[in-house]
Amino acid sequence: MAKQIEVKELLDSGVHFGHLTRRWNPNMAPYVYMERNGIHIINLYKTVAKMEEAGTALAKIAASGRKILFVATKKQAKEIVSQQAERADMPYITERWPGGMLTNFVTIRKSVKKMAAVDRMKKDGTFNSLSKKERLQVDRMKAKLEKNLGSISDMTRLPGAIFVVDTMREHIAVKEAHKLNIPIFAMVDTNSDPREVDYAIPSNDDASKSIEKVVSYVADAIIDGITSRKEEKKEKAEAKDAKETKKAEKAQEVKEAKEADEAKTPKAEAKATPEKAAKAEDAKASKEESAKSE
Template sequence: MANNEQVKELLDAGVHFGHLTRKWNPNMAPYIYMERNGIHIINLYKTSAKLAEAEEALKKIAASGRKILFVATKKQAKDIVAENAQKANMPYITERWPGGMLTNFVTIRKAVKKMSSIDRMKQDGTFNTLSKKERLAVDRTRAKLEKNLGSISDMNRLPGAIFVVDITREHIAVKEAQKLNIPIFAMVDTNSDPRQVDYVIPSNDDAGKSIAKIVSSVSDAIVDGLKERKAEKETEAAVASEGAEVKTARKRTAAAPIAVASSEEE
């Protein structure tokens, strides 16, 4: 896609609208094009370049087999992020960020395993042996765990990266990722500090259309990375299968003269 064409799409989605000038973070100055009616306007050519850079990096992470954790708890972003994370088969947090989600991952995994334990109880009949009061308590616990952690149930280890919508709101997630040196990709608006992020995508992180445009582009790149990984695995499997067939053929060829010699001796 031509750069100008992508910039037009970003413009149509309202990605260029920043915050009021009095709420800006001076560190975002390199990404600001101008000020209009008291609002900062983001330079979409820089957004386009940074988005392409982030997409390429995320594609590589996905192709390596590592997970990318999506984080967005603000109302206008939750459904968009959940939908796109599911499309890319990636974990996501759209409810309250559980403190220690990354820095105390072992405890979080125990909570996820508790969900599986309750499910097994229901399957093997143990759940039915409980009193009505106990069953209600277990159901409430299961529902609460599902709401907060159900979307990360397949994340068995720390993610290879996190993608954040609004780093000011999700500052705890950002700090945890920084502490563990997990790469941070994020939509960064004019009121936030881009220095906290490894891959900055300067953009409007409040409007639904803007969030949808950036997040869908990112998830598409991740899907491409997963396709590359799948194709690579299929190629490796085909080569391995072909190698096995060649070895078998060689063994048969090597054994053939011995069988002939044995027949002549008789």
């Protein structure tokens, strides 16, 4: 399982700092511990509980073989999210959210395939046959697609869940996931509505240290899920090999037993032959004697 999270670690990372009291969302009241200098302080014990709950759920999704899409386009979260998502081998969006990314996934996949088509053109030499202007246009198109969609090139189907940093900023992603019933995990600050997501982690979504602490924990949970999936596959493969080996050994034993029986049969017949011959001679002799007496 992911490393046990401590309240002190979250405190040191500033996870407890919420927004100004005048900007809060009343639905976050259960997660607010107190008010200090006009700022809401988040209850970190509840944050720990929610992180563990989200981590367990994400590990299960990862163990099932589904992808978790990370979404964070705010400046202080981009680099952190991209690093952690890559570490967990998961797709991510850190540039502008492409409209219809989830609800119109087929079209998005076509755009991703365009990048692959350009790569093929460069490999087979077709690219060099284009005019200078056409090559420039193709390169610009590829660069634009790579910037916006390069991080999801391996995502061949809709994700099993999305993880969002700041639901207020990524409201379009949240709405699209809602439409498709895709589970939503998110860092939710005191100005957000936790009811919009399935797994809300009450935390400061503005400070880079806070974002790194939460996202790294999430990535660890996902990696644990992937590892358990690999171990389960390995165990199944070993069990299958053991079963096949046992079956082969049993077949070999049956074969050897059959060969042994076949080897014994001629000896038995050979042993029985003199006895049969003696009996046949006695029967012949008795028959001759009876014929003479008559």
